[in-house]
Amino acid sequence: MKCGVRFCGGCNPRYDRGALYRRIKEDLADIDFQYAQEGEVYDCLLVIGGCGGHCASYSQFHVKGEIVDIWDENQINAAEEKLRAAMSVKNGGI
Numbered sequence: 001m002k003c004g005v006r007f008c009g010g011c012n013p014r015y016d017r018g019a020l021y022r023r024i025k026e027d028l029a030d031i032d033f034q035y036a037q038e039g040e041v042y043d044c045l046l047v048i049g050g051c052g053g054h055c056a057s058y059s060q061f062h063v064k065g066e067i068v069d070i071w072d073e074n075q076i077n078a079a080e081e082k083l084r085a086a087m088s089v090k091n092g093g094i
Helices: 017-028 073-090
Strands: 001-008 032-034 042-048 065-071
Touching: 001 017, 017 032, 017 042, 017 073, 042 073, 065 073
Parallel strands: 001 032, 001 042, 042 065
Antiparallel strands: none
């Protein structure tokens, strides 16, 4: 499953967004994470923001499935569950 990754601009981060991303990549090694680029098609999109401002735009990306957004490091478990569910759907519910 190809998952685009979009970060906010980092103007007011309340936690280490890079460390959170590294943990997600490690925990979900079966997912092909790529920095999101316009013109690409993604099965899902992971949006990592540093605060509750929700400023990271992502409407420019083509996403076939789930958009998972994180704005607080305490959301990592829920985000990983959504990504696992998206991967299960992509793999035919296996």
